[in-house]
Amino acid sequence: MKTALVTGSWGFVGRHMTAELRGRGWDVIGCDIANPDRPVDCLDVFRRADRVFDLVVHAAARAPHRAAIDGRPATMAYNLQLDAAMFDWALRTGQRRVLYLSSSAVYPVQFQDGSEEWRLHETNTDSAHGIMPDAGYGWTKLTGEKTAAAAAAEGLAVHVVRPFSGYGEDQGDDWPFGAFVARAHRREDPFTVWGNGLQVRDWIHIDDVVAGALAVVDADVREPVNVCTGRGVSMKELAGMICQETGHQPWIAYDRTAPPGVAYRVGDPDRFHDLYQPKVSLEEGVTRAVRRARQQGAVASL
Template identity: 75%
Template sequence: MKTALVTGSAGFVGRHMAAELTARGWAVDGVDLNGHTRQDALDLFRTDITRYDLVVHCAARTPHRAAIDRQPATMAYNLHLDAAMFDWVLRTGQKRVLYLSSSAVYPVGFQDGSEPWKLHETNTDSAHGIMPDAGYGWTKLTGEKMAAAATEDGVGLAVHVVRPFSGYGEDQGEDWPFGAFVGRARRREDPFQIWGDGQQVRDWIHISDVVAGALAVVDQDVREPVNLCTGRGVAMTQLAELVVTTVGYQPWVEYLPHAPRGVAYRVGDTARFFDVYQPKVTLEEGVARAVRPGVGV
Protein backbone atom coordinates (compact mmCIF):
# COMPACT_ATOMS: atom_id res chain seq x y z
CA MET A 1 0.00 0.00 0.00
CA LYS A 2 1.32 3.43 -0.91
CA THR A 3 1.76 5.94 1.90
CA ALA A 4 1.31 9.70 2.03
CA LEU A 5 1.77 12.53 4.49
CA VAL A 6 -0.55 15.51 4.12
CA THR A 7 0.44 18.66 6.02
CA GLY A 8 -2.38 21.06 6.81
CA SER A 9 -4.69 18.06 6.70
CA ALA A 10 -7.52 19.86 8.52
CA GLY A 11 -7.46 22.82 6.16
CA PHE A 12 -9.71 23.25 3.13
CA VAL A 13 -7.35 21.78 0.53
CA GLY A 14 -5.60 19.41 2.92
CA ARG A 15 -8.71 17.60 4.14
CA HIS A 16 -9.96 17.09 0.58
CA MET A 17 -6.53 15.89 -0.50
CA ALA A 18 -6.34 13.40 2.38
CA ALA A 19 -9.85 12.13 1.66
CA GLU A 20 -9.12 11.60 -2.04
CA LEU A 21 -5.86 9.77 -1.41
CA THR A 22 -7.64 7.55 1.13
CA ALA A 23 -10.40 6.84 -1.40
CA ARG A 24 -7.70 5.79 -3.87
CA GLY A 25 -6.38 3.23 -1.41
CA TRP A 26 -3.44 5.13 0.08
CA ALA A 27 -2.50 4.97 3.74
CA VAL A 28 -2.57 8.63 4.75
CA ASP A 29 -1.06 10.37 7.77
CA GLY A 30 -2.16 13.92 8.43
CA VAL A 31 -0.64 16.68 10.51
CA ASP A 32 -2.39 19.91 11.44
CA LEU A 33 -2.62 22.13 14.52
CA ASN A 34 -6.40 22.13 14.10
CA GLY A 35 -6.81 18.46 13.24
CA HIS A 36 -7.48 15.49 15.47
CA THR A 37 -3.74 15.04 16.06
CA ARG A 38 -3.31 18.66 17.21
CA GLN A 39 0.29 18.38 16.07
CA ASP A 40 2.39 21.21 14.67
CA ALA A 41 4.01 20.23 11.38
CA LEU A 42 7.17 21.96 12.60
CA ASP A 43 7.41 19.45 15.46
CA LEU A 44 7.02 16.57 13.02
CA PHE A 45 9.77 18.00 10.81
CA ARG A 46 12.12 18.17 13.80
CA THR A 47 11.69 14.59 15.01
CA ASP A 48 9.92 12.25 12.58
CA ILE A 49 11.93 9.96 10.30
CA THR A 50 9.07 8.09 8.56
CA ARG A 51 9.54 7.79 4.81
CA TYR A 52 6.48 8.23 2.60
CA ASP A 53 5.75 7.57 -1.06
CA LEU A 54 4.34 11.11 -1.31
CA VAL A 55 4.49 14.22 0.86
CA VAL A 56 1.70 16.70 0.12
CA HIS A 57 2.53 20.09 1.62
CA CYS A 58 -0.66 22.13 2.06
CA ALA A 59 0.09 23.70 5.44
CA ALA A 60 0.13 27.49 5.70
CA ARG A 61 -1.11 30.01 8.23
CA THR A 62 -4.31 31.92 7.28
CA PRO A 63 -3.83 32.15 3.49
CA HIS A 64 -6.97 34.24 2.89
CA ARG A 65 -7.34 37.83 1.69
CA ALA A 66 -7.94 39.53 5.03
CA ALA A 67 -4.88 37.90 6.57
CA ILE A 68 -2.74 38.52 3.49
CA ASP A 69 -3.49 42.24 3.65
CA ARG A 70 -3.73 42.71 7.42
CA GLN A 71 -1.47 40.09 9.03
CA PRO A 72 1.92 40.41 7.30
CA ALA A 73 3.71 38.62 10.15
CA THR A 74 2.32 35.31 8.86
CA MET A 75 4.93 35.57 6.10
CA ALA A 76 7.75 34.70 8.51
CA TYR A 77 5.91 31.64 9.85
CA ASN A 78 5.06 30.31 6.38
CA LEU A 79 8.63 30.76 5.17
CA HIS A 80 9.88 28.90 8.24
CA LEU A 81 7.33 26.13 7.66
CA ASP A 82 8.32 25.61 4.02
CA ALA A 83 12.05 25.70 4.81
CA ALA A 84 11.59 23.15 7.61
CA MET A 85 9.59 20.89 5.30
CA PHE A 86 12.22 20.84 2.56
CA ASP A 87 15.00 20.35 5.12
CA TRP A 88 13.11 17.37 6.58
CA VAL A 89 12.43 15.94 3.12
CA LEU A 90 16.12 15.95 2.24
CA ARG A 91 17.29 14.81 5.68
CA THR A 92 14.94 11.82 5.80
CA GLY A 93 15.27 10.78 2.16
CA GLN A 94 11.73 11.44 0.99
CA LYS A 95 11.36 10.82 -2.75
CA ARG A 96 8.33 12.78 -3.94
CA VAL A 97 6.74 16.07 -2.84
CA LEU A 98 3.60 17.84 -4.04
CA TYR A 99 4.03 21.50 -3.13
CA LEU A 100 0.87 23.62 -3.03
CA SER A 101 1.99 27.03 -4.24
CA SER A 102 -0.46 29.79 -5.25
CA SER A 103 -1.54 32.06 -8.08
CA ALA A 104 -0.38 34.85 -5.75
CA VAL A 105 3.15 34.27 -7.10
CA TYR A 106 2.33 36.15 -10.31
CA PRO A 107 3.40 39.78 -10.79
CA VAL A 108 0.58 42.14 -9.80
CA GLY A 109 1.40 44.27 -12.85
CA PHE A 110 -0.25 41.62 -15.03
CA GLN A 111 -3.40 41.78 -12.90
CA ASP A 112 -4.46 45.44 -12.93
CA GLY A 113 -7.43 44.81 -15.20
CA SER A 114 -6.22 47.04 -18.02
CA GLU A 115 -6.32 43.98 -20.28
CA PRO A 116 -7.59 40.42 -19.67
CA TRP A 117 -4.15 38.85 -19.29
CA LYS A 118 -4.22 35.11 -18.70
CA LEU A 119 -1.35 34.23 -16.41
CA HIS A 120 1.04 31.66 -17.87
CA GLU A 121 3.39 29.65 -15.68
CA THR A 122 6.40 31.41 -17.21
CA ASN A 123 5.16 34.86 -16.11
CA THR A 124 7.17 34.57 -12.88
CA ASP A 125 10.43 34.84 -14.85
CA SER A 126 12.63 37.73 -13.76
CA ALA A 127 12.26 39.36 -17.17
CA HIS A 128 8.66 40.16 -16.30
CA GLY A 129 9.52 42.32 -13.29
CA ILE A 130 8.52 40.11 -10.38
CA MET A 131 6.25 41.71 -7.81
CA PRO A 132 4.01 38.98 -6.36
CA ASP A 133 0.78 39.60 -4.47
CA ALA A 134 1.82 40.80 -1.01
CA GLY A 135 3.90 38.82 1.47
CA TYR A 136 1.98 35.61 0.78
CA GLY A 137 2.95 35.73 -2.88
CA TRP A 138 6.60 36.26 -1.95
CA THR A 139 6.38 33.33 0.48
CA LYS A 140 5.06 30.96 -2.15
CA LEU A 141 7.51 32.16 -4.79
CA THR A 142 10.33 31.58 -2.31
CA GLY A 143 8.87 28.13 -1.58
CA GLU A 144 9.08 27.36 -5.28
CA LYS A 145 12.73 28.45 -5.26
CA MET A 146 13.33 26.09 -2.33
CA ALA A 147 11.64 23.31 -4.30
CA ALA A 148 13.93 23.88 -7.27
CA ALA A 149 17.03 23.99 -5.05
CA ALA A 150 16.02 20.75 -3.28
CA THR A 151 16.13 18.84 -6.56
CA GLU A 152 19.57 20.05 -7.62
CA ASP A 153 21.78 17.97 -5.33
CA GLY A 154 21.38 14.62 -7.05
CA VAL A 155 19.36 12.83 -4.35
CA GLY A 156 16.63 11.82 -6.75
CA LEU A 157 13.89 13.94 -5.20
CA ALA A 158 10.87 14.73 -7.38
CA VAL A 159 8.97 17.92 -6.55
CA HIS A 160 5.70 18.84 -8.25
CA VAL A 161 4.59 22.48 -7.95
CA VAL A 162 0.97 23.44 -8.52
CA ARG A 163 -0.52 26.93 -8.41
CA PRO A 164 -4.21 26.85 -7.49
CA PHE A 165 -6.31 29.82 -8.49
CA SER A 166 -9.56 30.54 -6.59
CA GLY A 167 -10.46 27.17 -5.18
CA TYR A 168 -13.94 26.77 -3.71
CA GLY A 169 -16.35 24.13 -2.49
CA GLU A 170 -19.35 23.24 -0.38
CA ASP A 171 -17.49 23.15 2.93
CA GLN A 172 -15.31 26.21 2.49
CA GLY A 173 -15.17 28.60 5.44
CA GLU A 174 -16.37 32.18 5.37
CA ASP A 175 -12.86 33.65 5.43
CA TRP A 176 -12.86 33.08 1.66
CA PRO A 177 -15.17 34.92 -0.79
CA PHE A 178 -17.04 31.87 -2.04
CA GLY A 179 -17.69 30.53 1.43
CA ALA A 180 -18.69 33.98 2.65
CA PHE A 181 -21.13 34.47 -0.23
CA VAL A 182 -22.74 31.08 0.36
CA GLY A 183 -23.06 31.79 4.08
CA ARG A 184 -24.67 35.18 3.47
CA ALA A 185 -27.07 33.69 0.94
CA ARG A 186 -28.07 30.83 3.24
CA ARG A 187 -28.89 33.41 5.91
CA ARG A 188 -30.64 35.51 3.24
CA GLU A 189 -28.72 38.59 4.31
CA ASP A 190 -30.05 41.86 2.97
CA PRO A 191 -28.04 43.91 2.24
CA PHE A 192 -25.59 41.44 0.76
CA GLN A 193 -22.04 42.71 1.32
CA ILE A 194 -19.22 42.46 -1.22
CA TRP A 195 -15.68 43.60 -0.46
CA GLY A 196 -14.27 46.19 -2.86
CA ASP A 197 -16.24 47.35 -5.88
CA GLY A 198 -17.29 43.85 -6.93
CA GLN A 199 -15.47 44.05 -10.26
CA GLN A 200 -12.51 41.93 -9.12
CA VAL A 201 -12.31 38.97 -11.51
CA ARG A 202 -11.21 35.52 -10.39
CA ASP A 203 -10.73 32.08 -11.92
CA TRP A 204 -12.93 29.79 -9.81
CA ILE A 205 -12.03 26.09 -9.67
CA HIS A 206 -13.89 23.50 -7.61
CA ILE A 207 -11.93 21.80 -4.85
CA SER A 208 -12.49 18.37 -6.40
CA ASP A 209 -10.74 19.60 -9.54
CA VAL A 210 -7.97 21.22 -7.50
CA VAL A 211 -7.25 17.87 -5.84
CA ALA A 212 -7.70 15.66 -8.91
CA GLY A 213 -5.70 18.07 -11.05
CA ALA A 214 -2.84 18.23 -8.55
CA LEU A 215 -2.70 14.44 -8.26
CA ALA A 216 -2.76 14.14 -12.06
CA VAL A 217 0.37 16.31 -12.11
CA VAL A 218 1.98 13.81 -9.72
CA ASP A 219 0.73 10.74 -11.60
CA GLN A 220 2.06 12.08 -14.91
CA ASP A 221 5.34 13.14 -13.28
CA VAL A 222 5.17 16.76 -14.44
CA ARG A 223 8.21 18.56 -13.02
CA GLU A 224 7.39 22.15 -14.05
CA PRO A 225 4.89 24.43 -12.28
CA VAL A 226 1.26 23.95 -13.33
CA ASN A 227 -1.68 26.31 -12.91
CA LEU A 228 -4.82 24.76 -11.43
CA CYS A 229 -7.46 26.86 -13.14
CA THR A 230 -10.33 26.94 -15.63
CA GLY A 231 -9.42 29.99 -17.74
CA ARG A 232 -12.85 31.49 -17.09
CA GLY A 233 -12.98 34.87 -15.37
CA VAL A 234 -15.98 35.69 -13.17
CA ALA A 235 -16.29 38.92 -11.19
CA MET A 236 -17.28 38.97 -7.53
CA THR A 237 -20.57 40.67 -8.38
CA GLN A 238 -21.34 37.98 -10.96
CA LEU A 239 -20.58 35.25 -8.44
CA ALA A 240 -22.80 36.91 -5.84
CA GLU A 241 -25.64 37.18 -8.36
CA LEU A 242 -25.29 33.49 -9.22
CA VAL A 243 -25.31 32.48 -5.56
CA VAL A 244 -28.36 34.51 -4.51
CA THR A 245 -30.29 33.56 -7.65
CA THR A 246 -29.61 29.89 -7.00
CA VAL A 247 -30.84 30.30 -3.42
CA GLY A 248 -33.87 32.21 -4.67
CA TYR A 249 -33.82 35.77 -3.39
CA GLN A 250 -32.63 39.17 -4.62
CA PRO A 251 -31.08 41.36 -1.92
CA TRP A 252 -29.71 44.87 -2.23
CA VAL A 253 -25.93 44.72 -2.68
CA GLU A 254 -23.69 46.80 -0.43
CA TYR A 255 -20.11 47.31 -1.60
CA LEU A 256 -17.33 47.85 0.96
CA PRO A 257 -14.66 49.85 -0.90
CA HIS A 258 -12.25 49.97 2.03
CA ALA A 259 -12.25 46.22 2.69
CA PRO A 260 -9.42 44.04 1.28
CA ARG A 261 -10.11 43.43 -2.42
CA GLY A 262 -6.93 42.01 -3.96
CA VAL A 263 -5.89 42.47 -7.58
CA ALA A 264 -8.35 43.44 -10.31
CA TYR A 265 -8.03 40.48 -12.69
CA ARG A 266 -6.58 37.04 -11.93
CA VAL A 267 -7.28 34.33 -14.50
CA GLY A 268 -4.98 31.47 -15.46
CA ASP A 269 -3.64 30.23 -18.76
CA THR A 270 -4.91 26.65 -19.03
CA ALA A 271 -2.65 25.21 -21.74
CA ARG A 272 -0.24 23.35 -19.48
CA PHE A 273 -2.95 22.20 -17.06
CA PHE A 274 -5.36 20.98 -19.72
CA ASP A 275 -2.62 18.74 -21.13
CA VAL A 276 -2.73 16.94 -17.79
CA TYR A 277 -6.32 17.24 -16.57
CA GLN A 278 -9.69 18.71 -17.63
CA PRO A 279 -11.80 20.27 -14.82
CA LYS A 280 -15.14 18.54 -14.37
CA VAL A 281 -17.26 20.88 -12.20
CA THR A 282 -18.65 24.10 -13.66
CA LEU A 283 -19.11 27.13 -11.44
CA GLU A 284 -22.88 26.85 -11.81
CA GLU A 285 -22.82 23.24 -10.62
CA GLY A 286 -20.45 24.11 -7.80
CA VAL A 287 -22.72 26.88 -6.58
CA ALA A 288 -25.76 24.59 -6.72
CA ARG A 289 -23.94 21.95 -4.66
CA ALA A 290 -22.97 24.53 -2.07
CA VAL A 291 -26.29 26.28 -1.55
CA ARG A 292 -28.60 23.27 -1.85
CA PRO A 293 -28.34 22.35 1.86
CA GLY A 294 -29.27 25.92 2.83
CA VAL A 295 -32.22 26.47 0.51
CA GLY A 296 -35.34 27.23 2.50
CA VAL A 297 -33.41 27.69 5.77
Protein backbone atom coordinates in the same frame (compact mmCIF):
# COMPACT_ATOMS: atom_id res chain seq x y z
CA MET B 1 -0.03 0.08 -0.01
CA LYS B 2 1.21 3.53 -0.95
CA THR B 3 1.79 5.95 1.92
CA ALA B 4 1.31 9.71 2.13
CA LEU B 5 1.78 12.52 4.61
CA VAL B 6 -0.56 15.49 4.20
CA THR B 7 0.46 18.64 6.06
CA GLY B 8 -2.33 21.05 6.88
CA SER B 9 -4.68 18.08 6.75
CA TRP B 10 -7.40 19.93 8.66
CA GLY B 11 -7.50 22.82 6.19
CA PHE B 12 -9.69 23.15 3.13
CA VAL B 13 -7.28 21.68 0.58
CA GLY B 14 -5.65 19.31 3.05
CA ARG B 15 -8.81 17.54 4.15
CA HIS B 16 -10.00 17.07 0.57
CA MET B 17 -6.58 15.79 -0.46
CA THR B 18 -6.62 13.36 2.47
CA ALA B 19 -10.06 12.06 1.52
CA GLU B 20 -9.13 11.65 -2.14
CA LEU B 21 -5.92 9.75 -1.43
CA ARG B 22 -7.71 7.45 1.02
CA GLY B 23 -10.40 6.89 -1.57
CA ARG B 24 -7.67 5.75 -3.93
CA GLY B 25 -6.46 3.22 -1.38
CA TRP B 26 -3.53 5.15 0.09
CA ASP B 27 -2.47 4.95 3.74
CA VAL B 28 -2.57 8.62 4.75
CA ILE B 29 -1.24 10.34 7.85
CA GLY B 30 -2.15 13.97 8.44
CA CYS B 31 -0.63 16.66 10.61
CA ASP B 32 -2.33 19.92 11.51
CA ILE B 33 -2.13 21.97 14.68
CA ALA B 34 -5.75 23.01 14.06
CA ASN B 35 -7.08 19.45 14.35
CA PRO B 36 -9.24 19.59 17.49
CA ASP B 37 -9.10 15.82 18.05
CA ARG B 38 -5.36 15.36 17.63
CA PRO B 39 -3.44 18.61 17.14
CA VAL B 40 -0.01 17.96 15.68
CA ASP B 41 2.39 20.78 14.86
CA CYS B 42 3.92 20.07 11.46
CA LEU B 43 7.15 21.70 12.63
CA ASP B 44 7.43 19.00 15.32
CA VAL B 45 7.03 16.35 12.63
CA PHE B 46 9.82 17.91 10.59
CA ARG B 47 12.09 18.01 13.64
CA ARG B 48 11.55 14.43 14.80
CA ALA B 49 9.99 12.10 12.23
CA ASP B 50 12.13 9.90 10.05
CA ARG B 51 9.50 7.79 8.30
CA VAL B 52 9.76 7.84 4.52
CA PHE B 53 6.52 8.36 2.55
CA ASP B 54 5.72 7.69 -1.08
CA LEU B 55 4.21 11.18 -1.28
CA VAL B 56 4.33 14.25 0.94
CA VAL B 57 1.57 16.76 0.16
CA HIS B 58 2.56 20.10 1.67
CA ALA B 59 -0.67 22.08 2.04
CA ALA B 60 0.03 23.64 5.45
CA ALA B 61 -0.03 27.44 5.67
CA ARG B 62 -1.25 29.92 8.23
CA ALA B 63 -4.30 32.02 7.23
CA PRO B 64 -3.95 32.04 3.41
CA HIS B 65 -6.98 34.28 2.83
CA ARG B 66 -7.38 37.92 1.74
CA ALA B 67 -8.03 39.46 5.15
CA ALA B 68 -4.92 37.88 6.63
CA ILE B 69 -2.79 38.44 3.52
CA ASP B 70 -3.40 42.19 3.77
CA GLY B 71 -4.04 42.52 7.50
CA ARG B 72 -1.70 40.01 9.17
CA PRO B 73 1.65 40.24 7.36
CA ALA B 74 3.50 38.49 10.20
CA THR B 75 2.06 35.18 8.96
CA MET B 76 4.70 35.41 6.23
CA ALA B 77 7.49 34.57 8.68
CA TYR B 78 5.74 31.44 9.97
CA ASN B 79 4.89 30.19 6.48
CA LEU B 80 8.46 30.69 5.30
CA GLN B 81 9.68 28.72 8.31
CA LEU B 82 7.16 25.95 7.62
CA ASP B 83 8.21 25.54 3.98
CA ALA B 84 11.93 25.65 4.74
CA ALA B 85 11.57 23.06 7.52
CA MET B 86 9.56 20.75 5.26
CA PHE B 87 12.07 20.78 2.41
CA ASP B 88 15.01 20.38 4.79
CA TRP B 89 13.28 17.37 6.39
CA ALA B 90 12.34 15.87 3.01
CA LEU B 91 15.96 15.99 1.85
CA ARG B 92 17.39 14.81 5.17
CA THR B 93 15.07 11.81 5.44
CA GLY B 94 15.01 10.88 1.75
CA GLN B 95 11.30 11.42 1.06
CA ARG B 96 10.34 9.88 -2.27
CA ARG B 97 8.18 12.65 -3.70
CA VAL B 98 6.78 16.04 -2.63
CA LEU B 99 3.73 17.89 -3.94
CA TYR B 100 4.09 21.57 -3.05
CA LEU B 101 0.89 23.61 -3.00
CA SER B 102 1.96 27.02 -4.22
CA SER B 103 -0.49 29.75 -5.27
CA SER B 104 -1.53 32.03 -8.09
CA ALA B 105 -0.41 34.82 -5.74
CA VAL B 106 3.14 34.28 -7.06
CA TYR B 107 2.34 36.13 -10.28
CA PRO B 108 3.47 39.74 -10.75
CA VAL B 109 0.69 42.14 -9.86
CA GLN B 110 1.37 44.30 -12.94
CA PHE B 111 -0.30 41.58 -15.03
CA GLN B 112 -3.39 41.71 -12.82
CA ASP B 113 -4.40 45.39 -12.79
CA GLY B 114 -7.39 44.82 -15.07
CA SER B 115 -6.08 46.97 -17.91
CA GLU B 116 -6.26 43.88 -20.12
CA GLU B 117 -7.57 40.35 -19.74
CA TRP B 118 -4.20 38.73 -19.26
CA ARG B 119 -4.15 34.97 -18.80
CA LEU B 120 -1.32 34.23 -16.41
CA HIS B 121 1.13 31.71 -17.85
CA GLU B 122 3.53 29.68 -15.74
CA THR B 123 6.50 31.54 -17.28
CA ASN B 124 5.20 34.93 -16.12
CA THR B 125 7.12 34.53 -12.86
CA ASP B 126 10.43 34.70 -14.77
CA SER B 127 12.60 37.61 -13.69
CA ALA B 128 12.44 39.08 -17.20
CA HIS B 129 8.84 40.05 -16.47
CA GLY B 130 9.68 41.78 -13.20
CA ILE B 131 9.00 40.22 -9.82
CA MET B 132 6.26 41.71 -7.67
CA PRO B 133 3.95 38.97 -6.39
CA ASP B 134 0.76 39.59 -4.46
CA ALA B 135 1.72 40.80 -0.98
CA GLY B 136 3.69 38.81 1.60
CA TYR B 137 1.79 35.62 0.85
CA GLY B 138 2.85 35.77 -2.79
CA TRP B 139 6.46 36.30 -1.74
CA THR B 140 6.18 33.34 0.63
CA LYS B 141 4.95 31.02 -2.10
CA LEU B 142 7.47 32.29 -4.63
CA THR B 143 10.23 31.67 -2.10
CA GLY B 144 8.76 28.22 -1.47
CA GLU B 145 8.99 27.50 -5.19
CA LYS B 146 12.64 28.62 -5.23
CA THR B 147 13.30 26.34 -2.25
CA ALA B 148 11.54 23.50 -4.09
CA ALA B 149 13.80 24.06 -7.10
CA ALA B 150 16.88 23.99 -4.87
CA ALA B 151 15.71 20.74 -3.27
CA ALA B 152 15.03 19.28 -6.71
CA ALA B 153 18.60 20.15 -7.73
CA GLU B 154 19.75 17.96 -4.83
CA GLY B 155 17.70 15.03 -6.08
CA LEU B 156 14.28 15.42 -4.46
CA ALA B 157 11.31 14.69 -6.74
CA VAL B 158 9.17 17.82 -6.39
CA HIS B 159 5.94 18.84 -8.10
CA VAL B 160 4.69 22.43 -7.85
CA VAL B 161 1.09 23.41 -8.54
CA ARG B 162 -0.40 26.89 -8.47
CA PRO B 163 -4.11 26.72 -7.61
CA PHE B 164 -6.21 29.73 -8.54
CA SER B 165 -9.43 30.50 -6.64
CA GLY B 166 -10.36 27.15 -5.19
CA TYR B 167 -13.85 26.80 -3.73
CA GLY B 168 -16.26 24.12 -2.56
CA GLU B 169 -19.32 23.25 -0.55
CA ASP B 170 -17.52 23.13 2.80
CA GLN B 171 -15.32 26.21 2.39
CA GLY B 172 -15.25 28.59 5.33
CA ASP B 173 -16.44 32.17 5.17
CA ASP B 174 -12.92 33.62 5.31
CA TRP B 175 -12.94 33.11 1.53
CA PRO B 176 -15.30 34.90 -0.89
CA PHE B 177 -17.17 31.84 -2.16
CA GLY B 178 -17.86 30.47 1.31
CA ALA B 179 -18.77 33.92 2.59
CA PHE B 180 -21.22 34.53 -0.26
CA VAL B 181 -22.97 31.21 0.28
CA ALA B 182 -23.29 31.91 4.00
CA ARG B 183 -24.65 35.43 3.42
CA ALA B 184 -27.19 34.21 0.90
CA HIS B 185 -28.26 31.39 3.21
CA ARG B 186 -28.76 33.91 6.04
CA ARG B 187 -30.74 36.11 3.60
CA GLU B 188 -28.53 39.10 4.35
CA ASP B 189 -29.83 42.35 2.89
CA PRO B 190 -27.79 44.31 2.05
CA PHE B 191 -25.49 41.63 0.72
CA THR B 192 -21.90 42.81 1.14
CA VAL B 193 -19.16 42.36 -1.46
CA TRP B 194 -15.63 43.57 -0.80
CA GLY B 195 -14.21 46.20 -3.14
CA ASN B 196 -16.18 47.30 -6.19
CA GLY B 197 -17.26 43.77 -7.10
CA LEU B 198 -15.51 43.89 -10.46
CA GLN B 199 -12.51 41.85 -9.33
CA VAL B 200 -12.30 38.82 -11.61
CA ARG B 201 -11.14 35.40 -10.46
CA ASP B 202 -10.59 31.97 -11.99
CA TRP B 203 -12.82 29.75 -9.82
CA ILE B 204 -11.95 26.06 -9.68
CA HIS B 205 -13.79 23.47 -7.60
CA ILE B 206 -11.82 21.75 -4.85
CA ASP B 207 -12.50 18.33 -6.42
CA ASP B 208 -10.65 19.54 -9.53
CA VAL B 209 -7.89 21.19 -7.48
CA VAL B 210 -7.15 17.88 -5.78
CA ALA B 211 -7.58 15.58 -8.78
CA GLY B 212 -5.69 17.99 -11.01
CA ALA B 213 -2.78 18.28 -8.59
CA LEU B 214 -2.53 14.51 -8.33
CA ALA B 215 -2.62 14.26 -12.13
CA VAL B 216 0.52 16.42 -12.15
CA VAL B 217 2.15 13.93 -9.75
CA ASP B 218 1.00 10.92 -11.75
CA ALA B 219 2.41 12.43 -14.95
CA ASP B 220 5.70 13.19 -13.14
CA VAL B 221 5.68 16.81 -14.32
CA ARG B 222 8.50 18.71 -12.61
CA GLU B 223 7.72 22.25 -13.82
CA PRO B 224 5.11 24.50 -12.15
CA VAL B 225 1.53 23.96 -13.33
CA ASN B 226 -1.44 26.30 -13.00
CA VAL B 227 -4.51 24.62 -11.52
CA CYS B 228 -7.23 26.68 -13.15
CA THR B 229 -10.04 26.77 -15.70
CA GLY B 230 -9.12 29.81 -17.79
CA ARG B 231 -12.58 31.29 -17.19
CA GLY B 232 -12.91 34.63 -15.41
CA VAL B 233 -15.96 35.48 -13.28
CA SER B 234 -16.22 38.64 -11.20
CA MET B 235 -17.14 38.81 -7.52
CA LYS B 236 -20.33 40.64 -8.47
CA GLU B 237 -21.26 37.92 -10.96
CA LEU B 238 -20.53 35.17 -8.44
CA ALA B 239 -22.65 36.87 -5.78
CA GLY B 240 -25.47 37.13 -8.33
CA MET B 241 -25.21 33.44 -9.24
CA ILE B 242 -25.37 32.38 -5.60
CA CYS B 243 -28.26 34.70 -4.77
CA GLN B 244 -30.19 33.49 -7.81
CA GLU B 245 -29.65 29.87 -6.79
CA THR B 246 -31.04 30.61 -3.31
CA GLY B 247 -33.94 32.74 -4.58
CA HIS B 248 -32.58 35.70 -2.61
CA GLN B 249 -32.85 39.16 -4.18
CA PRO B 250 -30.93 41.53 -1.92
CA TRP B 251 -29.43 44.95 -2.48
CA ILE B 252 -25.70 44.48 -3.16
CA ALA B 253 -23.50 46.73 -1.04
CA TYR B 254 -19.84 47.26 -1.92
CA ASP B 255 -17.43 47.67 0.95
CA ARG B 256 -14.61 49.72 -0.56
CA THR B 257 -12.74 49.85 2.74
CA ALA B 258 -12.16 46.08 2.68
CA PRO B 259 -9.12 44.63 0.85
CA PRO B 260 -10.24 43.79 -2.70
CA GLY B 261 -7.14 42.01 -3.97
CA VAL B 262 -5.95 42.36 -7.55
CA ALA B 263 -8.37 43.39 -10.29
CA TYR B 264 -8.02 40.46 -12.71
CA ARG B 265 -6.55 37.03 -11.96
CA VAL B 266 -7.21 34.30 -14.53
CA GLY B 267 -4.82 31.49 -15.42
CA ASP B 268 -3.60 30.15 -18.71
CA PRO B 269 -4.89 26.56 -18.49
CA ASP B 270 -3.06 25.00 -21.45
CA ARG B 271 -0.34 23.18 -19.51
CA PHE B 272 -2.86 21.99 -16.92
CA HIS B 273 -5.49 20.91 -19.43
CA ASP B 274 -2.95 18.73 -21.24
CA LEU B 275 -2.90 16.70 -18.02
CA TYR B 276 -6.40 17.11 -16.60
CA GLN B 277 -9.76 18.55 -17.63
CA PRO B 278 -11.81 20.13 -14.79
CA LYS B 279 -15.07 18.28 -14.20
CA VAL B 280 -17.14 20.68 -12.04
CA SER B 281 -18.43 23.88 -13.62
CA LEU B 282 -18.92 26.96 -11.47
CA GLU B 283 -22.67 26.67 -11.97
CA GLU B 284 -22.67 23.12 -10.66
CA GLY B 285 -20.41 24.12 -7.80
CA VAL B 286 -22.82 26.87 -6.76
CA THR B 287 -25.75 24.44 -6.89
CA ARG B 288 -23.89 21.92 -4.73
CA ALA B 289 -22.92 24.53 -2.15
CA VAL B 290 -26.40 25.99 -1.85
CA ARG B 291 -27.91 22.50 -1.54
CA ARG B 292 -25.48 21.63 1.25
CA ALA B 293 -26.22 24.88 3.12
CA ARG B 294 -29.94 24.10 2.93
CA GLN B 295 -29.42 20.56 4.19
CA GLN B 296 -27.31 21.75 7.09
CA GLY B 297 -29.89 24.40 7.93
CA ALA B 298 -32.64 21.81 7.93
CA VAL B 299 -30.66 19.55 10.26
CA ALA B 300 -29.85 22.44 12.60
CA SER B 301 -33.53 23.35 12.88
CA LEU B 302 -34.54 19.87 14.05
